[in-house]
Amino acid sequence: MTTKHGLITDSFKVVKKARRGGKREKRPSPPPPQREAETETVREKELQKLRQFDLDWRFGPCTGISRMQRWERAKLHGLNPPEEIRWLLLQTHTDSEYSLSLWSEYPL
Amino acid sequence: MFAGIRLLPVRVPSGSSLTVMFSDLSAQTEGSSLLCRPASEDQGPVFERMSLSYSLCSDQYRVGERSFSRQYAHIYAARLMQMRPLLSERAQQKWGSNVLIRKLCDLQTGEQCCIVGTLFKRMDLQPSILREISDEHNLLPQPARAKYISETDELILEDELQRIKLEGKIDRDKCVTGSVIAIYGAERNDGKFTVEDFCMADLPLQTPRPALSSDRFVLLASGLGLGSSHADSMLGLQLLIDMVTGQLGDQGEQSGAATISRVLLAGNLLSQSTQDKDAATKPKYLTKKTQAGSVEAIRLLDELLLQLVASLPVDVMPGQFDPTNYTLPQQPLHRCMFPLSSVYPTLQLSSNPYIANIDGVRFLGTSGQNVSDIQKYSSMDSHLEILEETLRLRHLAPTAPDTLGCYPFYQKDPFILEECPHVYFSGSAPTFDSKLIKGPDGQEVLLVTIPEFSSTQTACLVNLRTLECEPVSFSAFSADEDEESEMNISH
Numbered sequence: 001m002t003t004k005h006g007l008i009t010d011s012f013k014v015v016k017k018a019r020r021g022g023k024r025e026k027r028p029s030p031p032p033p034q035r036e037a038e039t040e041t042v043r044e045k046e047l048q049k050l051r052q053f054d055l056d057w058r059f060g061p062c063t064g065i066s067r068m069q070r071w072e073r074a075k076l077h078g079l080n081p082p083e084e085i086r087w088l089l090l091q092t093h094t095d096s097e098y099s100l101s102l103w104s105e106y107p108l
Numbered sequence: 109m110f111a112g113i114r115l116l117p118v119r120v121p122s123g124s125s126l127t128v129m130f131s132d133l134s135a136q137t138e139g140s141s142l143l144c145r146p147a148s149e150d151q152g153p154v155f156e157r158m159s160l161s162y163s164l165c166s167d168q169y170r171v172g173e174r175s176f177s178r179q180y181a182h183i184y185a186a187r188l189m190q191m192r193p194l195l196s197e198r199a200q201q202k203w204g205s206n207v208l209i210r211k212l213c214d215l216q217t218g219e220q221c222c223i224v225g226t227l228f229k230r231m232d233l234q235p236s237i238l239r240e241i242s243d244e245h246n247l248l249p250q251p252a253r254a255k256y257i258s259e260t261d262e263l264i265l266e267d268e269l270q271r272i273k274l275e276g277k278i279d280r281d282k283c284v285t286g287s288v289i290a291i292y293g294a295e296r297n298d299g300k301f302t303v304e305d306f307c308m309a310d311l312p313l314q315t316p317r318p319a320l321s322s323d324r325f326v327l328l329a330s331g332l333g334l335g336s337s338h339a340d341s342m343l344g345l346q347l348l349i350d351m352v353t354g355q356l357g358d359q360g361e362q363s364g365a366a367t368i369s370r371v372l373l374a375g376n377l378l379s380q381s382t383q384d385k386d387a388a389t390k391p392k393y394l395t396k397k398t399q400a401g402s403v404e405a406i407r408l409l410d411e412l413l414l415q416l417v418a419s420l421p422v423d424v425m426p427g428q429f430d431p432t433n434y435t436l437p438q439q440p441l442h443r444c445m446f447p448l449s450s451v452y453p454t455l456q457l458s459s460n461p462y463i464a465n466i467d468g469v470r471f472l473g474t475s476g477q478n479v480s481d482i483q484k485y486s487s488m489d490s491h492l493e494i495l496e497e498t499l500r501l502r503h504l505a506p507t508a509p510d511t512l513g514c515y516p517f518y519q520k521d522p523f524i525l526e527e528c529p530h531v532y533f534s535g536s537a538p539t540f541d542s543k544l545i546k547g548p549d550g551q552e553v554l555l556v557t558i559p560e561f562s563s564t565q566t567a568c569l570v571n572l573r574t575l576e577c578e579p580v581s582f583s584a585f586s587a588d589e590d591e592e593s594e595m596n597i598s599h
Contacts, residue, residue, distance in 0.1 A: 057268055057269060058268070060181075060182065060185035060186065060189065060268075061179070061181040061182055061185055063178075063179060063181075064177055064178035064179055064182070064516075064518070065178060065182065065518050069518065069519070072519070073186065073189075073518065073519050073520075076519065076520065077186070077189040077190060077520075078193070079189065
């Protein structure tokens, strides 16, 4: 009987310890989100710059064409679009959030 | 079967610095008339046709990727981007180098300044699908009109951000939507701009024309109208082909024909009636066995082209009623439609608009859609006048994409003229007309309106050496028989 009780409490404790351990294991994970947040803010800043480029009326309408196409058109007509934008677009040409304009998700 | 006849160039007399028209060359010479006895049994003289250096430069009118997801705002933006520097320069030439060039957003009331922008004409009579839908409950059917201008039209100038209504010294009815111009004047208190003067981009620079040693001709024809229900133009058409290939007339005429070195067919080769819409509206079981009217017409065209390409190079441009895309720039007709003639390297299927250098003479032209569209939306009636106006505006088709179908370009507007042509033509005109105009920088341009062949039986010949043009008519019963340069070949 006593051995059985002991077994139960043992098992109870083990379960509790396991839970605590689980919580302790989760605690170290928050740092990566912080790093992500940092990259997130860099990304946010870059996207902000690209949105500013989209909204610059001197370079013509931005819907229906990619940001790179719009940049190249501005360059072709001698409007001096910022080199930084081109650099940003070349770095991230696979990411559609970068390559397409602000309004690309809206239907025409 | 037509390759047997070869033509030699005619030897031009030494005094040929005077104007030489085709009709002079082919005039009958003494003793060579068909009415005399054949000289001998042998073959007779061979007139060799001169081949010209030729390069097609219409690449800017070939549409590679076909994306229709874009809006037309890009064309207008690109047009203004391209034209602004040109017009600013013209404005400084015209109103002094210290003229104030403003954007509309910086405009001050009462200040004398110059503004570069795109014209927009608000027209009550312009057909609009949106208005038709909104008026559906009390619908009044609009009569078909030849012109859409009215007294209530308003002229508006737009730049990148704003627009302003125009008044004053600018001919409202003559202007068309889409032209980029520079205006000079001042804004009044009521928010309208009083125009005192305006200027257009005018002719672009021209490469000088090489001096040619002999007279060579390019034959321009348009609007063959094949496949129409009344085939009265067929005799004239066959005479035209026989004349060009040297199978008509005596030796004088044949030697004249040898100086025709190229044929340019400027659109509407097929008649409008080949585009019957019956097949689309009738039930399928009724139209199952009917063949499109254009099939027989294209077959006929192939046979006619075969006669021509066996003898000399031919450029074929598509037009409004031809089986290719509707929107400008129209892409070349497909080779597979011409199984007989497309085996010859002399058949050149080209785009509309067309640019080519023929012996150093730059040809530019369209099949006429741009001109007839401007005719509908402005007070100008003469095709020649409209042709000159578009050259002065430095834009082939200002009304595209507003009232004329056009591919949604975004990078640049290909209809802006970058180099001044020597011969500027448009097809499907009601009558033949031509004029030599001079530009501010010494440019010389021959304007030609090529008449519709099916109704006028007239083609025209351009002399590459002197840039002169004359009509060739193949109808014995044409209305204007008193025209002196006309060469009537009648039976």
